[in-house]
Amino acid sequence: MHLAIFDLDNTLIEGDSDHAWGQYLAEIGAVDRTEHAQLNQIFYEEYQRGTLDMQAFLKFSLAPLARYPLEQLFAWRAQFVADIIAPMIRAPALKLVEHHRQKGDELMIITATNAFITEPIAALFNIEHLLATQPAVVGGRYTGEYVGIPTFQKGKQIALDQWLTSRQLKPSTTWFYSDSCNDIPLLATVDRPVAVDPDTVLRNHAEAKGWPIISLRS
Numbered sequence: 001m002h003l004a005i006f007d008l009d010n011t012l013i014e015g016d017s018d019h020a021w022g023q024y025l026a027e028i029g030a031v032d033r034t035e036h037a038q039l040n041q042i043f044y045e046e047y048q049r050g051t052l053d054m055q056a057f058l059k060f061s062l063a064p065l066a067r068y069p070l071e072q073l074f075a076w077r078a079q080f081v082a083d084i085i086a087p088m089i090r091a092p093a094l095k096l097v098e099h100h101r102q103k104g105d106e107l108m109i110i111t112a113t114n115a116f117i118t119e120p121i122a123a124l125f126n127i128e129h130l131l132a133t134q135p136a137v138v139g140g141r142y143t144g145e146y147v148g149i150p151t152f153q154k155g156k157q158i159a160l161d162q163w164l165t166s167r168q169l170k171p172s173t174t175w176f177y178s179d180s181c182n183d184i185p186l187l188a189t190v191d192r193p194v195a196v197d198p199d200t201v202l203r204n205h206a207e208a209k210g211w212p213i214i215s216l217r218s
Contacts, residue, residue, distance in 0.1 A: 085124070113133070
């Protein structure tokens with residue numbers, strides 16, 4: 001069994017779905033336009049620097065899910081994916097995914113962005129296996145909390161190990177494609193780490209380690 005793992009934001013898509021969702025909610029008036037947009041940007045910049053407080057960010061980003069019924073959230077999400085996310089998908093990313101599919105590799109997305117946002121995006125790539133931060137649901141509504149381990153930094157490696165153990169799988173080869181310095185812990189553990197349009201920290205690290213550096217931009 002060969003496993004090809006992909007980060008999502010700024011790797012398979014040309015943009016950040018978590019940040020874009022926050023912008024979208026502000027634009028449609030589902031959250032306070034000014035305050036939410038400002039905090040959303042601050043958290044995004046912290047993520048880019050590798051200094052994000054994930055607990056604080058999840059409290060912020062999951063709170064809007066608790067304010068609205070699922071039917072409304074799903075309607076907004078469908079529009080968001082169609083209008084905002086679909087244009088972020090580039091042909092080279094689709095080609096890379098298809099390359100691994102044609103080889104018979106198992107395909108997986110591991111992303112820190114929560115599963116509410118990322119499940120339909122994984123479906124656009126026809127990737128069945130998704131490891132993402134899981135928002136908690138009680139009584140048919142999101143609670144604003146999460147369950148399990150946030151799939152962020154070392155949490156990605158932990159989640160992957162748990163997934164493999166639960167299925168009694170041991171891949172003979174693992175690839176991981178990512179753009180972010182936050183993913184260095186998982187990149188360092190796979191057989192074939194690949195930096196994709198990397199940030200400065202990851203680019204320097206990849207060059208020092210001799211990891212391949214590729215672009216998935218058109």
